[in-house]
Amino acid sequence: MTPPIPDVVINDHDVFLQPGEPVGLIAGWGRFPISVAVKLRASGHPVVCVAITSHAGPEIESACDEVLWSGVGRFGRHLRFFKKQNATKVTMAGKLFKSDLLYGGSLWLRHLPDLTCMRTFGPLLFGRGNDARDDRLLSSVIDTYQRHQIEICSATRLAPELLVQEGILTRRKLSTAVARDVEFGWSIAKTMGGLDIGQAVAIKDNTVIAVEAIEGTDACIARAGELCRRGGWTLVKVSKPNQDMRFDVPTIGTQTIRNVADAGGTAIAIEADRTILLDSEETIALADRLGIAIISMSRSARVAAA
Numbered sequence: 001m002t003p004p005i006p007d008v009v010i011n012d013h014d015v016f017l018q019p020g021e022p023v024g025l026i027a028g029w030g031r032f033p034i035s036v037a038v039k040l041r042a043s044g045h046p047v048v049c050v051a052i053t054s055h056a057g058p059e060i061e062s063a064c065d066e067v068l069w070s071g072v073g074r075f076g077r078h079l080r081f082f083k084k085q086n087a088t089k090v091t092m093a094g095k096l097f098k099s100d101l102l103y104g105g106s107l108w109l110r111h112l113p114d115l116t117c118m119r120t121f122g123p124l125l126f127g128r129g130n131d132a133r134d135d136r137l138l139s140s141v142i143d144t145y146q147r148h149q150i151e152i153c154s155a156t157r158l159a160p161e162l163l164v165q166e167g168i169l170t171r172r173k174l175s176t177a178v179a180r181d182v183e184f185g186w187s188i189a190k191t192m193g194g195l196d197i198g199q200a201v202a203i204k205d206n207t208v209i210a211v212e213a214i215e216g217t218d219a220c221i222a223r224a225g226e227l228c229r230r231g232g233w234t235l236v237k238v239s240k241p242n243q244d245m246r247f248d249v250p251t252i253g254t255q256t257i258r259n260v261a262d263a264g265g266t267a268i269a270i271e272a273d274r275t276i277l278l279d280s281e282e283t284i285a286l287a288d289r290l291g292i293a294i295i296s297m298s299r300s301a302r303v304a305a306a
Contacts, residue, residue: 017045017089023158024087024150025049025064026078027056028094031253031278032155036093037063039159048085050078055096072096073113075120075141079148090145091155092138092247095216120144138247154245156276164296166272169284172293174267178234181206182269182295185236193240199250202265204233218259225263234267235260239274253278254286261290272296 017023023045027033033056037047041063049056049064052072061067068081082090113121120140142152156163168174174182185203188211193199198212202224209228212220217237224233237250252270260268268287270277275296277283287294 017158020044020046021089022046022048022065022085022087023153024082024085024090026090026092027051027060027064028092028096029055029057030094030251030255032095032251032276033060033093034063035162035276035278036091036155036159039161041065048082048087050081052094052096056094073117075144076114076116079116079145079150082150083148088149089151089153091153091158093155116144138244142246152246154249156245156249162276162278163273164270164275164277164280166296166298169277169294169296170287170292172267172288172291174293174295177205178267178293181234182236182267182297185234186238186269189236189238190241193238194242196240199240199248200235200237202228202233202235204228209233217256221256221259221263221265224265228264231264231266233265234269235265236269237275238271243274245274249276250274251276251278252283254283257283257286257290257292261292266291267293267295269295269297272298 023040025033025037025040025047027037027049033049037049037060040047046065047063048066049060049068051060051067051069053069055072056069066085068077070077070081120143121137145152181203184206185201185208188203188208189199189201192201192211198214198217198220200212200217200220202209202211202220210220210224217235221235224235225231235256237252239250240248243249250270252268252275256268277296284294
């Protein structure tokens with residue numbers, strides 16, 4: 001088996017908020033932004049949100065105190081909004097569809113990036129040696145916010161209860177064959193993450209069925225179902241070896257469970273303390289109903305079979 005890659009988590013420090021301090025939220029697609037907003041407001045912190053057009057859902061309106069709907073490329077507008085709302089700490093939550101944003105047509109016509117955005121991304125996208133890797137793009141966003149005295153914080157530090165704990169989460173456990181697939185898939189997924197390719201892989205009989213790339217986990221799951229029609233495959237989803245917990249944290253929820261079941265998968269392995277489990281009780285109950293096993297493990301743990 002490939003030797004394990006050590007995890008080096010960066011920017012995983014504590015976030016200190018004053019009582020009643022407003023927190024900025026950049027909301028993309030999915031349930032994650034809603035969960036973050038609900039947790040923060042329950043802790044007494046107003047949530048002021050930039051909701052990304054064509055990504056965030058309309059329910060974000062009721063989850064936050066103030067909402068600005070804006071295109072993803074309007075960085076200057078986002079910064080002015082957060083400053084007006086006195087938010088000096090901002091977190092990102094929810095998926096941005098990179099394939100659509102960068103390769104779905106004319107970047108300029110679709111997203112009308114402002115001058116701040118062009119200064120942030122221009123050197124990476126249009127300079128010598130173009131580099132559109134996630135880590136480079138998002139690090140540039142963080143640098144831009146820091147120059148405006150706004151700190152980008154990890155949502156998992158603001159709402160740590162969203163991170164999944166170690167253990168077998170469902171009634172269904174892993175067979176010996178599936179446990180072997182999890183161990184094999186874990187090393188493959190960690191290697192992929194270290195190369196900034198993706199964070200998920202579908203495995204069957206120690207064979208890679210599908211890998212996640214720019215299209216995201218849901219498309220990877222669908223492809224696994226198309227390629228492995230007899231089913232019984234396993235999804236392994238992990239953090240990157242150098243995971244920056246401020247963005248792109250692995251996340252699963254009820255939609256993941258439904259998609260895996262529809263595509264013929266029977267097990268999901270995720271990384272403890274490095275994966276967000278949305279609507280945990282509902283997600284685990286759905287997995288039990290659909291016969292999907294979920295195991296949350298650390299790299300040092302041996303996979304347990306039923």
